[in-house]
Amino acid sequence: MSECIFCRIVRGEIPCRKIYEDEDLLAFHDINPLAPVHFMVIPKRHVASLAETDASHAPVLGKLFSLLGELARGQGLADGFRTIVNTGRVGQQEVYHLHVHVVGGPDRLGPMLTRK
Numbered sequence: 001m002s003e004c005i006f007c008r009i010v011r012g013e014i015p016c017r018k019i020y021e022d023e024d025l026l027a028f029h030d031i032n033p034l035a036p037v038h039f040m041v042i043p044k045r046h047v048a049s050l051a052e053t054d055a056s057h058a059p060v061l062g063k064l065f066s067l068l069g070e071l072a073r074g075q076g077l078a079d080g081f082r083t084i085v086n087t088g089r090v091g092q093q094e095v096y097h098l099h100v101h102v103v104g105g106p107d108r109l110g111p112m113l114t115r116k
């Protein structure tokens, strides 16, 4: 059995504040939110990151991205939101199970990145 924390959430071994679930995808609130609304959407089948995807992942990733607007609206993000996918060391990925962050709230978010 995978020790991956998000695989454990998928299996129900670790609780989450679930927003959405179907046979392929799970969406839940981030445990340490960085904005008034901060949730993530993951494929249930483990894939470590966007650096490991190939054509076999296209259907589930297409399904995931095409669902984001509806899920965001459901969380009150009618005026827009930001999606973030941290990948690998450079992307400062912490959990190596591919996840798409969705962040937003009533106010405009800060800059995407800050200039050095």
Ligand code: AMP
Residues within 6 Å of the ligand: 005, 014, 016, 029, 030, 031, 032, 033, 085, 086, 092, 093, 094, 095, 096
């Ligand atoms: P990153 O891999 O850098 O994109 O970020 C991983 C994200 O997972 C962080 O924002 C954490 O707050 C979040 N996280 C870690 N453990 C949990 C958990 N058990 N439930 C919900 N979110 C989590």
Ligand code: ZN
Residues within 6 Å of the ligand: 002, 004, 005, 006, 007, 008, 046, 047, 096, 097
């Ligand atoms: Zn996993």
